[in-house]
Amino acid sequence: xxxxxxxxxxxxxxxxxxxxxxxxxxxxxxxxxxxxxxxxxxxxxxxxxxxxxxxxxxxxxxxxxxxxxxxxxxxxxxxxxxxxxxxxxxxxxxxxxxxxxxxxxxxxxxxxxxxxxxxxxxxxxxxxxxxxxxxxxxxxxxxxxxxxxxxxxxxxxxx
Amino acid sequence: xxxxxxxxxxxxxxxxxxxxxxxxxxxxxxxxxxxxxxxxxxxxxxxxxxxxxxxxxxxxxxxxxxxxxxxxxxxxxxxxxxxxxxxxxxxxxxxxxxxxxxxxxxxxxxxxxxxxxxxxxxxxxxxxxxxxxxxxxxxxxxxxxxxxxxxxxxxxxxxxxxxxxxxxxxxxxxxxxxxxxxxxxxxxxxxxxxxxxxxxxxxxxxxxxxxxxxxxxxxxxxxxxxxxxxxxxxxxxxxxxxxxxxxxxxxxxxxxxxxxxxxxxxxxxxxxxxxxxxxxxxxxxxxxxxxxxxxxxxxxxxxxxxxxxxxxxxxxxxxxxxxxxxxxxxxxxxxxxxxxxxxxxxxxxxxxxxxxxxxxxxxxxxxxxxxxxxxxxxxxxxxxxxxxxxxxxxxxxxxxxxxxxxxxxxxxxxxxxxxxxxxxxxxxxxxxxxxxxxxxxxxxxxxxxxxxxxxxxxxxxxxxxxxxxxxxxxxxxxxxxxxxxxxxxxxxxxxxxxxxxxxxxxxxxxxxxxxxxxxxxxxxxxxxxxxxxxxxxxxxxxxxxxxxxxxxxxxxxxxxxxxxxxxxxxxxxxxxxxxxxxxxxxxxxxxxxxxxxxxxxxxxxxxxxxxxxxxxxxxxxxxxxxxxxxxxxxxxxxxxxxxxxxxxxxxxxxxxxxxxxxxxxxxxxxxxxxxxxxxxxxxxxxxxxxxxxxxxxxxxxxxxxxxxxxxxxxxxxxx
Numbered sequence: 053x054x055x056x057x058x059x060x061x062x063x064x065x066x067x068x069x070x071x072x073x074x075x076x077x078x079x080x081x082x083x084x085x086x087x088x089x090x091x092x093x094x095x096x097x098x099x100x101x102x103x104x105x106x107x108x109x110x111x112x113x114x115x116x117x118x119x120x121x122x123x124x125x126x127x128x129x130x131x132x133x134x135x136x137x138x139x140x141x142x143x144x145x146x147x148x149x150x151x152x153x154x155x156x157x158x159x160x161x162x163x164x165x166x167x168x169x170x171x172x173x174x175x176x177x178x179x180x181x182x183x184x185x186x187x188x189x190x191x192x193x194x195x196x197x198x199x200x201x202x203x204x205x206x207x208x209x210x211x
Numbered sequence: 212x213x214x215x216x217x218x219x220x221x222x223x224x225x226x227x228x229x230x231x232x233x234x235x236x237x238x239x240x241x242x243x244x245x246x247x248x249x250x251x252x253x254x255x256x257x258x259x260x261x262x263x264x265x266x267x268x269x270x271x272x273x274x275x276x277x278x279x280x281x282x283x284x285x286x287x288x289x290x291x292x293x294x295x296x297x298x299x300x301x302x303x304x305x306x307x308x309x310x311x312x313x314x315x316x317x318x319x320x321x322x323x324x325x326x327x328x329x330x331x332x333x334x335x336x337x338x339x340x341x342x343x344x345x346x347x348x349x350x351x352x353x354x355x356x357x358x359x360x361x362x363x364x365x366x367x368x369x370x371x372x373x374x375x376x377x378x379x380x381x382x383x384x385x386x387x388x389x390x391x392x393x394x395x396x397x398x399x400x401x402x403x404x405x406x407x408x409x410x411x412x413x414x415x416x417x418x419x420x421x422x423x424x425x426x427x428x429x430x431x432x433x434x435x436x437x438x439x440x441x442x443x444x445x446x447x448x449x450x451x452x453x454x455x456x457x458x459x460x461x462x463x464x465x466x467x468x469x470x471x472x473x474x475x476x477x478x479x480x481x482x483x484x485x486x487x488x489x490x491x492x493x494x495x496x497x498x499x500x501x502x503x504x505x506x507x508x509x510x511x512x513x514x515x516x517x518x519x520x521x522x523x524x525x526x527x528x529x530x531x532x533x534x535x536x537x538x539x540x541x542x543x544x545x546x547x548x549x550x551x552x553x554x555x556x557x558x559x560x561x562x563x564x565x566x567x568x569x570x571x572x573x574x575x576x577x578x579x580x581x582x583x584x585x586x587x588x589x590x591x592x593x594x595x596x597x598x599x600x601x602x603x604x605x606x607x608x609x610x611x612x613x614x615x616x617x618x619x620x621x622x623x624x625x626x627x628x629x630x631x632x633x634x635x636x637x638x639x640x641x642x643x644x645x646x647x648x649x650x651x652x653x654x655x656x657x658x659x660x661x662x663x664x665x666x667x668x669x670x671x672x673x674x675x676x677x678x679x680x681x682x683x684x685x686x687x688x689x690x691x692x693x694x695x696x697x698x699x700x701x702x703x704x705x706x707x708x709x710x711x712x713x714x715x716x717x718x719x720x721x722x723x724x725x726x727x728x729x730x731x732x733x734x735x736x737x738x739x740x741x742x743x744x745x746x747x748x749x750x751x752x753x754x755x756x757x758x759x760x761x762x763x764x765x766x767x768x769x770x771x772x773x774x775x776x777x778x779x780x781x782x783x784x785x786x787x788x789x790x791x792x793x794x795x796x797x798x799x800x801x802x803x804x805x806x807x808x809x810x811x812x813x814x815x816x817x818x819x820x821x822x823x824x825x826x827x828x829x830x831x832x833x834x835x836x837x838x839x840x841x842x843x844x845x846x847x848x849x850x851x852x853x854x855x856x857x858x859x860x861x862x863x864x865x866x867x868x869x870x871x872x873x874x875x876x877x878x879x880x881x882x883x884x885x886x887x888x889x890x891x892x893x894x895x896x897x898x899x900x901x902x903x904x905x906x907x908x909x910x911x912x913x914x915x916x917x918x919x920x921x922x923x924x925x926x927x928x929x930x
Contacts, residue, residue, distance in 0.1 A: 071505075074505060078504055078505065081453075082461075082503060082504060085455065086446075087446070087449065087452075087453035087455075088445070088446020088447070089446070090450075090452070090574070090575070090623070091452065091576070091652065092574050092575075092576075092655065092865075093655040093864065093865045094654060094655055095655070095864060095865065095866055097864070097865035097866050098574065098865050100574055127446070128445065128446035129445070129446050129447075132445055137441070137444065137445070141444040141445065144440075144444045145436060145437075145440045145441065145444055146436075148436055148437060148440075148831055148832070148835055150308075150437065150440065150443055150444070151308035151309070151310065151624070151835060151836075151839055152307055152308025152573070152574070152575070152621075152622065152623050152624035153308065153437075153440075153443030153444075153448060153621075153623070154308075154450065154573075154574040154575045154623030154624060155574050156443050156444055156446075157444075157446040160444060178873075179873040179874050179876075180874070182873045183872050183873045183874050184872075185872075185873075186574065186865065186870055186872060187574075188572055188573060188574045188624055188626075188843070188870060189308050189624055189839045189843075190838060190839035190840070190841065190842025190843050190871065190876075191835065191838070191839060191842075192842060192871075192872075192873045192876045193838055193842075193876060193879055194835070194838070195873075196873070
């Protein structure tokens, strides 16, 4: 089995030693102790494991390590910059867009991907893009409003 | 049924109760507290027997006597003010997303007159917190919050005493403000840390501490954000599944081929030959522990186990089966005479309603990390019953409970689905055999299969109504789904209400609102059918028959906000209304649906829900719970159902079991009815009960099809 010895995560080159066919999620969580990305279903159906690979929202539970090697991976741990929360994190807090919080990292990473592609999404565009992320606590309306608020503040629109 | 609590609150029969097996003894020595918590002030709140529904249940409840000769007194909670002024409250309740860490912090902060950021809450740790039955039944706000409030109020009074002594002044001239005791006259002040420094003061108070009335609340009653929200949006919070002791193995369990299957033979040689793999066999339990998760999975799948299972009922025959399996001579709630009531009716109606098994599907599947050290067992696990699971572990390993510690990190939801300790016992068994800590995470398929389900049920309703809208007879039989919410707030002169316990083909247990959803669905759809039978507006019909002013008030509030009575907004649209009461909370739900007659697709357009649960502790978190309940209810109302065939779950994956998603969510408006004159009730469950009947009634108005089975439109409507 081929092995991978390095992974680019959150701007750092990290040493690993793992089989190429392992899931990216298991390497992030078990080998690198980056436990912000969650296991929810193992089949790419719930989005709790969402990370960015070269800026694309990706389900890390069904992504083989081999497919992620050499690419830029961003996890929830990597979007807070020098103690300042990402505007989407701020917006989730402000809108109380979480209950148990288990889906939250995946929701936030999907939102980051959405807003980087579409800085001013309509409600329908948000719903379509986010529909692969499950919040079993049902905070969807708050997440939609958090994304809209974040979009506004990232465009420099203020409140 | 418990005798000592409000009769109007049905105790859920399917809560998986365990015996409360341990009581802290009030002889608990002061040095124990201070060893555990450090110096300062410790305030212990005791309860009179039966003073509380759950915390520190008395032995009368459990039929067991606590050990030792002294009479145990029940402890509701304790609170510690450290020598640095830090304030920590301790409760056996657990945080599962209902945001009680926040609401309980609010009430403690309120009574101690400090900002909420000064409060730390230690929750759900059997070594550190007082005994608690579990976090279920919407009991945190009505029972735990007042108890912690009393402890905090008493602590405030002790701090005043300490300051009065220090300054040698009359305590009446002192007040507590912003974390300090102040003397208004002399303008002196002392912060809590200065007062508790060098102290080892243990105060035991009983339930009579005076607390702040709701109309004077300054911190409670306000919308406070999730207290540790930052840890969740940054991914820093460690759920059980993220917990990682040093030198840990990963576990995996080999599951039977079907429910109730017996193990015939096992060949585990291949797995045993894998480096670092430990295979554990104990009765019919087969599991492995391995250095990493993928090796554990590989080893488990290399084990060849042969199972034998008897034929079992399948989903297609479920409802007949439940009726046939009903236990004989159930208890009936009877008032007046049904035959007389029917004789006085102008119209009579008999209908049957059904509800399917559904899964909780919390996004964090069951998980446990177990570690044995010097004969002591520590387990981190996301359970709603930390003390109950401690009992399960003690029993499974035949060790005293004192040697078991269960720690519950804030958990990725439960909705009533995480009462049992299966995963904890499995992890502990693997850890025991491996001689190292073991982390066991259930897969999504395991979570869907080996947990338990919300009970399915059949409900028969027969009724009579006069043409003027007065209901004259009401007979209601629920088979298997449960008795929660089976009682109602209508004034019905002749009624017979019966819950028939049945043998369930699937393992079933608690669920958010439990049977209240099934009972409200049957009752409120039937009310709609009666209203149509006598050609009355469904709102008017309900108001005519309701005898409870609080129920009428929420119903009117919801109808007003919804704009009830304006009629259909388009030919294939319809409006529905439903009302309910459960666990001390009143709910009314209005829904608007649109049905595409071509495709049969039902689109939920708009939901307005009014809710009243006494004095509101945190309006925004309450709204969050109501919105979440509405969204979760959409699944059970329209499309969620567990499919099973001969002892196997057929659709145990998110790809096959549809849960509500962004695109299912309608415009939601919540209307909060704040009653500062009434004690606060819980709100995590009751807001879920109104949605299904409101939607069913709306579908009827839209297209004239009456749906009497949940889920109502798993594959759209056949119009």
